[in-house]
Amino acid sequence: MTDRLPGFSTLAVHAGAQPDPTTGARVTPIYQTTSFVFNDADHAASLFGLQAFGNIYTRIGNPTTAVLEERIAALEGGTAALAVASGHAAQVVVLQQLLMPGDEFIAARKLYGGSINQFTHAFKSFGWNVAWADPDDIASFERAVTPRTKAIFIESIANPAGSITDIEPIAEVARKAGVPLIVDNTLATPYLIRPIDHGADIVVHSLTKFLGGHGNSLGGIIVDGGTFDWSKDNKYPMLSEPRPEYHGIRIQETFGNFAFAIACRVLGLRDLGPALSPFNAFMILTGIETLPLRMQKHCENAKAVAEFLAGHSAVASVNYAGLASDKYNKLARKYAPKGAGAVFTFSLRGGYDAGVNLVSNLKLFSHLANVGDTRSLVIHPASTTHSQLDDAAKVRSGAAPDVVRLSIGIEDKEDLIADLEQALGA
Amino acid sequence: MNHDAYDDNYIRGILNSVKSIAMVGASPVNVRPSYFAFKYLAQRGYDMIPVNPGHVGKSLLGKPFVASLADIGHPVDMIDIFRNSSHIMPVVDEALTLSPPPKVIWMQLGARDDAAAEKAEAAGLKVVMNRCPKIEYGRLSSEISWMGVNSRTLSSKRAPIPTQGMRLSLNRMSVGGGATAASDRAAKNKSEPT
Ligand SMILES: Cc1ncc(COP(=O)(O)O)c(C=O)c1O
Numbered sequence: 001m002t003d004r005l006p007g008f009s010t011l012a013v014h015a016g017a018q019p020d021p022t023t024g025a026r027v028t029p030i031y032q033t034t035s036f037v038f039n040d041a042d043h044a045a046s047l048f049g050l051q052a053f054g055n056i057y058t059r060i061g062n063p064t065t066a067v068l069e070e071r072i073a074a075l076e077g078g079t080a081a082l083a084v085a086s087g088h089a090a091q092v093v094v095l096q097q098l099l100m101p102g103d104e105f106i107a108a109r110k111l112y113g114g115s116i117n118q119f120t121h122a123f124k125s126f127g128w129n130v131a132w133a134d135p136d137d138i139a140s141f142e143r144a145v146t147p148r149t150k151a152i153f154i155e156s157i158a159n160p161a162g163s164i165t166d167i168e169p170i171a172e173v174a175r176k177a178g179v180p181l182i183v184d185n186t187l188a189t190p191y192l193i194r195p196i197d198h199g200a201d202i203v204v205h206s207l208t209k210f211l212g213g214h215g216n217s218l219g220g221i222i223v224d225g226g227t228f229d230w231s232k233d234n235k236y237p238m239l240s241e242p243r244p245e246y247h248g249i250r251i252q253e254t255f256g257n258f259a260f261a262i263a264c265r266v267l268g269l270r271d272l273g274p275a276l277s278p279f280n281a282f283m284i285l286t287g288i289e290t291l292p293l294r295m296q297k298h299c300e301n302a303k304a305v306a307e308f309l310a311g312h313s314a315v316a317s318v319n320y321a322g323l324a325s326d327k328y329n330k331l332a333r334k335y336a337p338k339g340a341g342a343v344f345t346f347s348l349r350g351g352y353d354a355g356v357n358l359v360s361n362l363k364l365f366s367h368l369a370n371v372g373d374t375r376s377l378v379i380h381p382a383s384t385t386h387s388q389l390d391d392a393a394k395v396r397s398g399a400a401p402d403v404v405r406l407s408i409g410i411e412d413k414e415d416l417i418a419d420l421e422q423a424l425g426a
Numbered sequence: 427m428n429h430d431a432y433d434d435n436y437i438r439g440i441l442n443s444v445k446s447i448a449m450v451g452a453s454p455v456n457v458r459p460s461y462f463a464f465k466y467l468a469q470r471g472y473d474m475i476p477v478n479p480g481h482v483g484k485s486l487l488g489k490p491f492v493a494s495l496a497d498i499g500h501p502v503d504m505i506d507i508f509r510n511s512s513h514i515m516p517v518v519d520e521a522l523t524l525s526p527p528p529k530v531i532w533m534q535l536g537a538r539d540d541a542a543a544e545k546a547e548a549a550g551l552k553v554v555m556n557r558c559p560k561i562e563y564g565r566l567s568s569e570i571s572w573m574g575v576n577s578r579t580l581s582s583k584r585a586p587i588p589t590q591g592m593r594l595s596l597n598r599m600s601v602g603g604g605a606t607a608a609s610d611r612a613a614k615n616k617s618e619p620t
Pocket of ligand 1: 086087088089112114115155159184186187205206207208209218219220370371
């Protein structure tokens with residue numbers, strides 16, 4: 001008998017979780033503890049030596065967090081995952097496994113402003129050098145490849161403008177260069193796009209956004225696609241060479257197709273330390289149970305709001321890939337047929353001042369620096385998230401001075417449209 | 427038999443039915459993958475026999491090393507081969523001379539020899555290649571979930587707390603036998619693992 005394969009919504013509720021072995025509690029308990037007792041000295045040694053499955057200390061792993069990890073690995077179609085304290089922490093931990101000082105990685109220019117800052121400044125001080133490429137010009141990725149290139153990093157749906165990245169040809173560039181493709185899938189979530197199915201090797205998320213979904217908990221995660229051969233040439237010593245921290249274990253040889261997730265845990269999280277709180281893991285897990293329902297509503301509302309704005313006289317243009325007229329609509333239909341997400345930008349005829357005015361006149365939309373909440377959110381990127389970029393870089397990353405970004409929530413769409421209407425007319 | 431991806435029920439059937447496992451190439455060095463697997467499978471109640479001519483006279487977790495399969499002296503259910511792909515065939519040839527022969531030939535993660543597999547299958551043995559029995563047992567029991575690994579199984583039943591020597595239920599619902607996993611597709615596209 002061949003097993004039938006459960007669907008996405010079933011996995012969103014069940015994957016990784018089962019009744020608690022001790023109490024029978026059906027909902028995953030919050031294991032709010034720093035540490036776990038060992039059965040005896042041999043058990044302790046087996047755990048520290050990575051020989052046994054089990055818990056040691058919450059900086060390395062925690063049972064509540066493990067449920068979250070397995071659930072997202074299942075939803076993304078990966079082999080394993082590692083949850084960390086934030087989306088930014090996930091990016092650091094991933095690149096620490098791949099780059100040595102003096103190495104390079106290629107990143108799409110259209111990224112969350114915080115990632116552009118992290119790559120340009122913080123990572124530079126580690127000796128990790130970023131080369132920028134244009135996601136609308138695949139050849140620019142090819143041109144950026146050098147012998148020191150160790151990875152390519154893109155967003156599936158790019159913040160802030162909600163543009164859709166053509167993942168497959170970029171995955172092909174990565175394959176030819178012999179480096180992994182890392183996809184930040186935060187704005188799409190696996191409900192809309194599963195990057196591993198399109199050739200990604202590693203997926204990262206800020207769980208802070210749609211996956212947690214309620215604006216209450218920071219978190220990040222790394223998903224191992226299990227697709228990359230780390231030992232093929234000597235490019236990735238963290239995975240292929242004997243590790244002195246573990247008496248000479250070779251991570252890929254020992255852990256096979258989930259070696260990358262293990263490296264992130266035992267060489268990255270263990271030593272760098274950005275552990276997720278078990279409480280946050282619980283909040284995010286609860287959020288994920290309704291991910292399919294929420295994403296449907298987010299996308300439906302976003303499309304209605306985008307259509308309204310596109311027809312409004314005060315609006316110069318709307319960038320929403322879900323609109324048939326949008327530049328990215330073809331890619332949206334290919335990669336995200338269930339919906340083009342709920343984060344997008346539009347520009348106002350009145351420029352910078354009209355943007356500032358609109359934000360202050362809205363009554364239901366909240367003016368804040370986040371996306372992917374049940375509540376609808378608004379921000380003026382040029383003066384906030386992207387303010388540290390110069391004007392040319394602002395325009396290149398989709399955050400020109402006249403641009404306003406929305407993150408559409410799951411309220412009634414009529415109320416969102418009415419709020420925008422009154423604020424645009426005011 | 428497709429050896430690029432295995433149905434969970436095939437692996438489950440093997441791990442549920444075998445009781446004794448001879449591990450060819452078992453290492454007494456406690457950072458080698460064979461040591462990890464040997465120790466874990468012993469903990470999960472399998473009767474483990476370490477086979478390695480270089481260590482005869484020593485023992486591994488209380489089990490004396492033997493030099494060859496012929497030296498085991500009693501029937502074994504499964505041979506787990508911790509050798510490179512190029513060293514598989516002689517082990518399979520030797521296994522097929524045993525009387526009775528083992529029921530299963532298992533080649534470790536990274537090891538694959540299709541000709542040896544065909545020969546064993548022709549003699550009525552089951553074959554698994556390029557997998558680790560520890561990982562598969564941990565996955566199907568979901569014990570591996572502690573490490574954030576996708577077990578690709580679900581269960582609404584309360585599991586017991588594992589103790590030394592305890593066999594775990596592998597009878598969970600599979601989320602995908604493997605054929606749908608990107609990692610299996612990647613393994614198939616890769617050149618022969620060594
Ligand atoms: C696409 C994307 N990636 C990464 C991040 C960073 O995540 P965190 O704030 O959880 O560190 C964000 C946050 O806004 C984001 O939108």
